[in-house]
Amino acid sequence: MKALITGGAGFVGSHLTERLLESGHEVHVIDDLSTGSIENIEPFKGRAGFHYTIETIMNAPVLAELVDRVDVVFHLAAAVGVRLIVESPVNTIETNVHGTEKVLALANKKRKKVVLTSTSEVYGKADTVPFREDGDLVMGPTSKGRWSYACSKAIDEFLALAYHKEKRLPVVVVRLFNTVGPRQTGRYGMVIPNFVKQALLGHPLTVFGDGTQTRCFTDVRDVVGQLATLAEAPAAVGEVFNVGNDREEVSILELAERVKARTGSKSEIVLVPYEKAYEEGFEDMQRRVPDLSKLRALTGYEPQVSLDECLDRIVAYFTSDATRL
Ligand code: UDP
Numbered sequence: 343m344k345a346l347i348t349g350g351a352g353f354v355g356s357h358l359t360e361r362l363l364e365s366g367h368e369v370h371v372i373d374d375l376s377t378g379s380i381e382n383i384e385p386f387k388g389r390a391g392f393h394y395t396i397e398t399i400m401n402a403p404v405l406a407e408l409v410d411r412v413d414v415v416f417h418l419a420a421a422v423g424v425r426l427i428v429e430s431p432v433n434t435i436e437t438n439v440h441g442t443e444k445v446l447a448l449a450n451k452k453r454k455k456v457v458l459t460s461t462s463e464v465y466g467k468a469d470t471v472p473f474r475e476d477g478d479l480v481m482g483p484t485s486k487g488r489w490s491y492a493c494s495k496a497i498d499e500f501l502a503l504a505y506h507k508e509k510r511l512p513v514v515v516v517r518l519f520n521t522v523g524p525r526q527t528g529r530y531g532m533v534i535p536n537f538v539k540q541a542l543l544g545h546p547l548t549v550f551g552d553g554t555q556t557r558c559f560t561d562v563r564d565v566v567g568q569l570a571t572l573a574e575a576p577a578a579v580g581e582v583f584n585v586g587n588d589r590e591e592v593s594i595l596e597l598a599e600r601v602k603a604r605t606g607s608k609s610e611i612v613l614v615p616y617e618k619a620y621e622e623g624f625e626d627m628q629r630r631v632p633d634l635s636k637l638r639a640l641t642g643y644e645p646q647v648s649l650d651e652c653l654d655r656i657v658a659y660f661t662s663d664a665t666r667l
Pocket of ligand 1: 423424463520531532533534536537548549550551555557594626627
């Protein structure tokens with residue numbers, strides 16, 4: 343296939359680029375380097391079939407030109423990371439809503455398939471784990487900034503599904519559950535790169551809240567494999583899929599212990615109240631577990647990478663280049 347990856351210099355985008363190039367596909371990347379980095383795509387420069395453009399997806403003429411050249415658009419460009427969202431809510435809402443609007447409108451004009459990456463964050467405070475794609479989304483009030491991310495991504499989903507229903511545009515919506523791996527930065531609040539850096543530097547590991555909240559972490563290689571498969575599955579069109587790892591649900595406190603064990607760190611673990619970590623009145627979700635039966639039925643997916651293996655690769659990523667710490 344010929345693919346355009348918006349946000350291709352980001353963490354997930356660069357792994358998807360790598361996977362598609364390895365499978366012999368042509369890849370075009372557009373990224374404004376707002377949260378992505380040139381370092382992430384450096385190894386692909388000069389490789390057959392790889393092209394990149396450093397530009398925002400808001401630049402419609404440039405985006406149109408790129409959409410023209412491909413068969414499928416993987417839309418990954420978005421504002422992500424709870425810290426970024428709490429600190430820059432205007433940018434989060436505008437990037438996520440207007441960016442997706444532009445991508446869908448242009449893809450529709452050129453009749454190109456769109457794979458929209460959404461997030462498990464859209465389930466919000468729902469407590470009916472595991473989360474099924476047809477389950478209710480439970481949001482907090484608009485006065486609490488965190489929910490703007492979930493709502494902005496939910497609007498993206500509505501719009502993509504509306505293009506499918508009303509204009510027969512082929513779209514696939516994918517909800518990612520805590521994707522982790524090398525190249526993810528801790529700058530925007532993600533827990534694993536933060537813990538790994540803290541452990542390697544001998545700093546305290548900062549567990550927010552009481553640490554009993556749980557997550558299911560998914561290795562980025564499992565994620566990009568499913569993105570590529572879903573893009574080529576005719577039965578995925580017009581559908582929403584969870585992509586995650588349901589084998590291991592860990593509490594954040596347990597995760598901190600695991601990171602200490604994998605790094606051999608003597609760092610202490612400290613509990614930081616949410617209002618200090620983020621902002622007054624911050625609401626977290628207690629559990630987040632994917633129901634993967636819909637995905638399994640279509641693609642035969644089974645998560646391949648365990649959390650420990652994943653942690654070891656992340657530790658190696660940080661220790662191999664001290665400037666990453
Ligand atoms: N978290 C933490 N310490 C950190 C960063 C995050 O305890 O330094 C917690 C965060 O409050 C949440 C969980 O780890 O409960 C996962 O956070 P992340 O931002 O990685 O993803 P989220 O699941 O919130 O989208």
